[in-house]
Amino acid sequence: MSEQNVMTDVNHVQHMFLHVESSDMECVINIAGHPYRLRELIFMMVENGCRVKKTSADAFNTFLFDKETVEVHDFLTSIIKAKFVG
Secondary structure, eight states, rough: OOOOHHHHHOOOEEEEEEEEOOSEEEEEEEEEOOHHHHHHHHHHHHHTTTTEEEOOOOHHHHOOOSSSOOOOOSSSSSSEHHHHHH
């Protein structure tokens, strides 16, 4: 499917893992949603001073963290699952 078709398909879901760092936290998130919504989410994180890089499922599963895993389900971004480190 071409990128243009993917972006216009309102039912298309993209899935990715991101490693996110800011001055006071570090996390790996597992997100899924429409590509436009994911781009918007990443842009908001960068605008708020976070460093964001794409990572893998292995990095998510082996990420050492000392707080609970957080799950957020909202209408536009189907699933966000984050593992935080102090």
